[in-house]
Amino acid sequence: MGIISVFIEFLEKLGGKTIEVTEAPIRKIPRREMSIKDRLELLKQMREQIEKEKEEEEERIIEEAIEWREKVITKPLSERIAEGVLKYFRGPVESLSRSIKGLELDLYRANISMSKEKYVALMLGVGIIAGIISFVLSIVIFLPWDISILIGMAGFILGFMYMRFYPKILWRRRVEDVEKALPYVLRHMASLLSAGVGIAEAMVSVAKSDYGVISEEFNLIIQDMHKGASFEDALSRFEERMASDSVTKVVKQILRAIKFGGDLADILYKMADEFAFExxxxxxxxxxxxxxxxxxxxxxxxxxxxxxxxxxxxxxxxxxxxxxxxxxxxxxxxxxxxxxxxxxxxxxxxxxxx
Structure with a gap:
């Protein structure tokens, strides 16, 4: 019994010491009541902090909205129409794009940087918009409903077909612009060649000049060469994009002069005079x-x-x-x-x- 009592006494002393140690930090903290002024000041600081956080959140939301709006506005309308149609009609668009032959070549020649599927979606979008406008105009001028529906369908077909042939129309315009600018470009290149500048540098000069479409095409030639294509291959691609007799004649004369030798500047001068006369x-x-x-x-x-x-x-x-x-x-x-x-x-x- 003596051993048990000694052990119980030891446990009581140990527990008391533990309670004393745990309560020590609490006793060291001074206890004081906050005054009404301190409470009001604390509430004021909390309110200011909440308002500041709210303003920061509103500014962040406004900045995100402005950034999103700038992205949407800077994106071309044609891109937005195509993406909207693809979002809801991807299956029919992909099926229709597989059935349309020669569209990729037309887009390549027209220098339209848009995939075939996206352009087919654009064709459908323009057709739908044209059909709706035609139908509404028919209703406005008090035509019967059946005739208005037929006119709306005709508007859809016309809009769709116009967009199908638009790359070809744009390609022909580009060819016309290139052929009109050829005499001036050839004289430009010939003058640089006469001054001792190389043919590649002369083409870079044309690309940096303001000759319209032909400057864009020369820039594509330079980009092809930077990607690893040879000078002959880059010119051949330019000839393929244009599919023009005048461009073919110029390309062949340049390649022949480089391969077999000859006064290329004089050749370009003569071709410029010939095109101008024609x-x-x-x-x-x-x-x-x-x-x-x-x-x-x-x-x-x-x-x-x-x-x-x-x-x-x-x-x-x-x-x-x-x-x-x-x-x-x-x-x-x-x-x-x-x-x-x-x-x-x-x-x-x-x-x-x-």
């Missing part, structure tokens, strides 16, 4: 043709609508009723005659010499 001949023929087309345009856009209105009024007076409904007359005046005028303008533009 363009002047074409321009004279164009002026003669445009006189007849201009007469047709004036007749279709001014004389014919006036004669039609007079004929409708005369027929309506004789029959004592309007022989053509208002909706039909609106279609003629707002769609038919402007369309004919547009076709004539396009013919005049297409007849312009390269």
């Amino acid at each position: 363009y002047r001949i074409k321009l004279m023929d164009y002026v003669q043709k445009i006189n007849g087309i201009a007469f047709v345009y004036m007749f279709m856009s001014v004389v014919m609508p006036t004669l039609l209105i007079v004929a409708i009024l005369a027929g309506s007076l004789l029959s004592k009723r309007l022989i053509i409904p208002i909706s039909g007359l609106a279609v003629l005046m707002l769609l038919a005659f402007p369309l004919l005028s547009t076709i004539i303008v396009v013919m005049i533009k297409r007849a312009e010499p390269r």
Whole structure:
């Protein structure tokens, strides 16, 4: 029993010492009541800190919104339309893109940096927008619903087909711009070659100059050479993109002069004079043709609508009723005659010499 009592006494002393050690830091902390002024000051600091954090959060949200808006605005509208269509119609777009042949080559020649699938999505998007606009315009001019639906479908088809042939149209425009600028570019290169500058440096000078499309094409040639293509291969790709007799002639003359030797500057000068002379001949023929087309345009856009209105009024007076409904007359005046005028303008533009 004596041993047990001694052990219990030891445990009691150990427990008391432990409690004393744990309570020691608490006893050292001074206890004081906060005054009302201190509490108000603390509440004021907490409120200021919360407002500051709230302002920082609002500024962060505004900065993110501005950054997102800048990205959306800087992105071309065509990209946004294509991405929107791909988001909801990826399956049909991919199936349709596989069925359209030759589109990749058209995009390559037109220098359109867009994948085939994305461009097909753009074709569908433009077709849908054109169809909706055509349908709404038909409703606005009070056409029947069935005719409005047909006009909307026609608008979709026209918009879709226009975008299908737009790369070819753009490629032809690029070829025309290149052929128009060829005499000036060839003289530019010939003057540099006469001064002792190399052919590659002369092409770099053209790429940095403001010759329009041909400066872009020369820049692509330089990029191809930087990527490892030979000078001959880069020029051949330029010839393939243009598919122009004039460009082919220039490329072959340059490659022949480099391979077999010869005064390349003199050759370029002669080709520049030849292209300039051919363009002047074409321009004279164009002026003669445009006189007849201009007469047709004036007749279709001014004389014919006036004669039609007079004929409708005369027929309506004789029959004592309007022989053509208002909706039909609106279609003629707002769609038919402007369309004919547009076709004539396009013919005049297409007849312009390269």
